[in-house]
Amino acid sequence: MTKKLLVPYLTAGYRELSWFEPLVRELDRSGADYIEIGVPFSDPIADGPTIQASSQIALDNGVTVHWILEEIKRFRHEIKAELIFFSYFNPINALGGIPAAARALREAGFHGVLVPDLSLEQAESFAKEMGAEGVHYIPLIAPTTTAERLARIAPVTTSFAYGVSVTGVTGARQGVARGLDDYLERVRGHLGQKPFVVGFGISTPEDAAHISRFADGVVVGSALVRRIGEAPDLPTALASVGQFMGSLRQAIDSEET
Amino acid sequence: MNSMKSEAYQQPDAQGHFGPFGGQYVPETLMPALHELEDVYRNLDDAFWREYRYYLKHYVGRPTPIYEAKRWSAHAGGARILLKREDLNHTGAHKINNTIGQILVARKMGKTRIIAETGAGQHGVATATVCALFDMPCVVYMGEEDVARQALNVYRMRLLGAEVRPVSSGSRTLKDATNEAIRDWVTNVADSFYIIGSVVGPHPYPAMVRDFQKVIGEECRAQLAEIAAGADAVVACVGGGSNAMGMFYPFIETDARLIGVEAAGNGLDAEHAASISKGAPGVLHGAMSMLLQERGGQVALAHSISAGLDYPGVGPEHAYLHSIGRAEFVSITDAEALEGVKLISRLEGIIPALESAHAVAYVNKLAPTMNPDQTIVLNLSGRGDKDMNTYEQHIKAGAHQ
Numbered sequence: 001m002t003k004k005l006l007v008p009y010l011t012a013g014y015r016e017l018s019w020f021e022p023l024v025r026e027l028d029r030s031g032a033d034y035i036e037i038g039v040p041f042s043d044p045i046a047d048g049p050t051i052q053a054s055s056q057i058a059l060d061n062g063v064t065v066h067w068i069l070e071e072i073k074r075f076r077h078e079i080k081a082e083l084i085f086f087s088y089f090n091p092i093n094a095l096g097g098i099p100a101a102a103r104a105l106r107e108a109g110f111h112g113v114l115v116p117d118l119s120l121e122q123a124e125s126f127a128k129e130m131g132a133e134g135v136h137y138i139p140l141i142a143p144t145t146t147a148e149r150l151a152r153i154a155p156v157t158t159s160f161a162y163g164v165s166v167t168g169v170t171g172a173r174q175g176v177a178r179g180l181d182d183y184l185e186r187v188r189g190h191l192g193q194k195p196f197v198v199g200f201g202i203s204t205p206e207d208a209a210h211i212s213r214f215a216d217g218v219v220v221g222s223a224l225v226r227r228i229g230e231a232p233d234l235p236t237a238l239a240s241v242g243q244f245m246g247s248l249r250q251a252i253d254s255e256e257t
Numbered sequence: 258m259n260s261m262k263s264e265a266y267q268q269p270d271a272q273g274h275f276g277p278f279g280g281q282y283v284p285e286t287l288m289p290a291l292h293e294l295e296d297v298y299r300n301l302d303d304a305f306w307r308e309y310r311y312y313l314k315h316y317v318g319r320p321t322p323i324y325e326a327k328r329w330s331a332h333a334g335g336a337r338i339l340l341k342r343e344d345l346n347h348t349g350a351h352k353i354n355n356t357i358g359q360i361l362v363a364r365k366m367g368k369t370r371i372i373a374e375t376g377a378g379q380h381g382v383a384t385a386t387v388c389a390l391f392d393m394p395c396v397v398y399m400g401e402e403d404v405a406r407q408a409l410n411v412y413r414m415r416l417l418g419a420e421v422r423p424v425s426s427g428s429r430t431l432k433d434a435t436n437e438a439i440r441d442w443v444t445n446v447a448d449s450f451y452i453i454g455s456v457v458g459p460h461p462y463p464a465m466v467r468d469f470q471k472v473i474g475e476e477c478r479a480q481l482a483e484i485a486a487g488a489d490a491v492v493a494c495v496g497g498g499s500n501a502m503g504m505f506y507p508f509i510e511t512d513a514r515l516i517g518v519e520a521a522g523n524g525l526d527a528e529h530a531a532s533i534s535k536g537a538p539g540v541l542h543g544a545m546s547m548l549l550q551e552r553g554g555q556v557a558l559a560h561s562i563s564a565g566l567d568y569p570g571v572g573p574e575h576a577y578l579h580s581i582g583r584a585e586f587v588s589i590t591d592a593e594a595l596e597g598v599k600l601i602s603r604l605e606g607i608i609p610a611l612e613s614a615h616a617v618a619y620v621n622k623l624a625p626t627m628n629p630d631q632t633i634v635l636n637l638s639g640r641g642d643k644d645m646n647t648y649e650q651h652i653k654a655g656a657h658q
Contacts (some may be wrong), residue, residue: 043541044553045439046284052426056294064553089282089540094554117540119288119459121272121282143285144446149288167286168444 004252007197008224008245009036009086011054013063019234021054021075026238030245032081035046036114039065039087046116048171050222065091069108076109084138085113097125103132112136112159127156138162143183150183150190161196163187163215171205172223184214205251220248262498266432266509268574273460275577281459282540290446295461297305297366305361312357313472317347323480328604331594335510336627338620340637341477343500350610350639351473351500352383356452358469363450371395374438376431377565378410378613378635381640385419395419398437400430403564427557429569435542455497459543463572468501479508486632488513490623493636495519496566498575500638502570514585517575518619520561521588528560532571533586535578546573562591563611575610593618595651598641611640611647631650
């Protein structure tokens with residue numbers, strides 16, 4: 001079995017603009033396979049309180065899509081992990097339309113793009129235009145996704161798919177891993193050899209270990225953002241993030257057989 | 258004169274697009290629910306519409322009258338002004354036409370819990386009302402700022418048995434209340450039905466809400482025929498745009514000018530809510546439409562003295578009608594709207610809602626540019642009871658101005 005994927009999420013520009021580069025480097029150093037670069041949006045309908053609040057603070061700090069792209073472009077070559085541009089549709093579209101956005105993402109060095117408010121119905125031309133620049137569209141799967149839709153999602157999965165663990169918004173939850181087995185097996189059945197990771201609500205190494213038994217990896221967002229929020233200063237935040245990433249890495253690696 | 262007269266107007270397409278506008282920009286979790294809703298909505302049968310009409314007639318009090326505002330017409334000095342009296346509906350505005358329709362759909366789908374967002378509180382009250390009528394639990398999201406400026410409607414909702422949840426994120430108005438309602442819906446999609454209050458949101462909502470509001474324009478056309486009047490201009494205020502869409506839709510294939518009045522707030526060069534006049538195409542709350550936004554695609558804060566128009570987006574069908582030149586969109590400032598309130602309160606004995614007062618203020622400018630043999634139909638979408646505190650602050654009472 002191949003190595004399990006660890007995919008942390010980071011709200012760019014939170015808590016300070018100057019924290020962005022060191023946090024990305026720390027996530028890379030501590031074992032991330034992919035890093036989701038969260039692009040703050042004023043109206044994040046798929047996000048729970050933790051990421052909503054971090055997005056608002058980042059926007060208040062003056063973060064912009066252009067700033068994020070320029071920053072990534074500057075230090076991308078020193079990061080081993082693949083980078084995923086995580087944004088709502090409107091800020092992407094505001095880069096001058098989708099083909100222009102695809103060029104901008106490729107030039108900055110992004111591997112893929114994940115859009116929580118883009119349904120499969122709206123994604124067809126989007127995925128094509130991103131793909132034309134070599135940027136992978138990462139489709140989302142939910143517990144409510146029907147077999148018929150799973151069959152349509154598999155062919156547009158060119159990198160990996162993202163399975164949402166719960167019907168709900170992002171945010172750490174107690175005992176998120178329970179009762180997921182049937183759902184994840186159903187997803188596995190449709191995606192075949194294509195990898196899929198699972199996110200939304202994963203907050204402990206135990207959750208991560210359990211889920212990685214059925215999936216190819218885990219996404220951890222709010223639980224990380226919360227640690228960044230609780231740290232008194234940047235060095236403490238980096239240490240806390242590194243320690244948490246280490247425990248997640250260990251938990252999912254130990255599940256490998 | 259209009260190219261569309263030759264071919265029937267049929268919008269949206271099968272995917273819910275009105276030209277480049279509309280669509281379904283929502284999390285995957287909601288898609289199966291939207292497909293289910295679409296299926297139910299497309300197959301509403303005669304029995305459904307009979308029940309809908311029954312409640313509109315016996316519970317809401319339809320048809321609402323069309324009334325010729327003779328004193329105002331004489332005062333304005335030009336076109337004949339007719340008022341479609343949606344303010345006389347049960348609960349005080351057009352909103353209940355839609356909530357009756359949607360709660361019947363929710364029951365048909367076996368949903369057991371209702372979610373709604375509200376700005377001015379009229380949609381919240383209309384939703385709380387039908388939830389009481391059909392014995393369904395009801396949660397209404399409302400921005401904290403609106404909770405403060407529409408305190409009376411908050412009390413009305415609670416009296417009707419609804420739970421009002423104040424929303425403290427973002428601008429603390431309708432936009433943020435809608436975000437929170439969508440989050441609730443994503444979380445509780447299995448048993449909950451989201452009653453959206455305007456012609457906004459992902460497909461099929463814009464079309465479905467229009468179809469539950471088009472009774473306004475249909476009645477209007479029949480009533481005009483009875484008094485042998487035509488409509489040269491049809492005017493309505495536009496926030497999300499449900500009263501305007503309900504009024505415009507049956508007139509699309511006529512020669513009437515369709516004029517939507519947006520909120521210019523403190524002025525179009527200052528803070529305002531004029532999405533079509535000053536916005537650009539963008540996605541908010543599940544649909545592509547005209548949107549007030551900053552560079553970089555962040556949604557801009559809207560401003561209007563009227564909570565019901567204080568929204569940075571607009572229904573996608575309005576954006577489409579504007580893009581093809583079938584409807585015109587103008588704007589009226591806070592100060593002008595308040596003058597509109599005073600005007601028809603004194604001339605006609607009708608105290609309008611702040612939202613509707615925007616249309617009143619525009620018609621007062623439009624009428625003098627037209628002839629006495631021409632007719633303007635104004636959709637008076639709501640009554641002013643909910644706005645008394647605002648009026649008291651801004652308008653000096655007295656025998657004469």
